[in-house]
Amino acid sequence: MTLAPRPPTAAEPAAAPPQDVRCTCFMVRSLSRKISQLYDDTLAPSGLKGTQFSLLSQARTRRGQAPLTVTALAAVLNTDRTTMTRNLRTLEQAGLIALQAGSDARSRCVVVTVQGEAAFRQALGLWKQAQVQVRQMCGTDQIAALEQLVHQLLPRLATVPEAA
Numbered sequence: 001m002t003l004a005p006r007p008p009t010a011a012e013p014a015a016a017p018p019q020d021v022r023c024t025c026f027m028v029r030s031l032s033r034k035i036s037q038l039y040d041d042t043l044a045p046s047g048l049k050g051t052q053f054s055l056l057s058q059a060r061t062r063r064g065q066a067p068l069t070v071t072a073l074a075a076v077l078n079t080d081r082t083t084m085t086r087n088l089r090t091l092e093q094a095g096l097i098a099l100q101a102g103s104d105a106r107s108r109c110v111v112v113t114v115q116g117e118a119a120f121r122q123a124l125g126l127w128k129q130a131q132v133q134v135r136q137m138c139g140t141d142q143i144a145a146l147e148q149l150v151h152q153l154l155p156r157l158a159t160v161p162e163a164a
Contacts, residue, residue, distance in 0.1 A: 036050055036051075038137075039130045039134075042127070042133065043127060043130065045126060046119065046123035051087065052091060052096075053127055055073070055077065055088070056091070056096065056112055056116055057120065058077060059073055059097060059110045060112050060120065061112070066109070067110055068109065069102050069108065069109050070108050078154060080162040094115075095116070096115055096116030096119055097113060097116050
């Protein structure tokens with residue numbers, strides 16, 4: 001009987017598959033799931049998930065700026081409007097954001113409530129812990145290189161159409 005190879009431990013990284021069988025989508029999603037889980041676990045005491053923290057962070061109004069519309073917030077977070085609306089609904093039901101009429105009849109603006117600001121501030125220290133932890137686990141230089149690569153590649157993929 002042939003046994004399956006033992007999976008690598010954290011100390012012994014997995015060998016990269018041959019170039020012709022790598023799937024970029026699978027690899028990026030795998031990394032995203034692992035990092036998202038680390039942030040979700042670290043933020044858990046705050047009651048927020050990593051995606052909710054990021055959404056609140058971007059929706060917070062900066063001094064002198066008008067609130068972002070749902071469409072503008074979706075663009076900032078590189079997501080489609082439908083997904084953004086679904087994610088906002090959860091935060092709205094929790095009382096963390098409010099949706100207000102925009103400059104025209106069709107647009108809505110996202111406003112972080114007092115309760116949402118408090119939740120963000122409570123989670124901020126935990127988020128900073130997750131930032132430190134991911135850098136300790138992966139290496140500061142590796143994370144800096146990853147962030148630089150993401151900043152370079154996102155604009156190149158800006159023409160990919162949104163899901164209908």
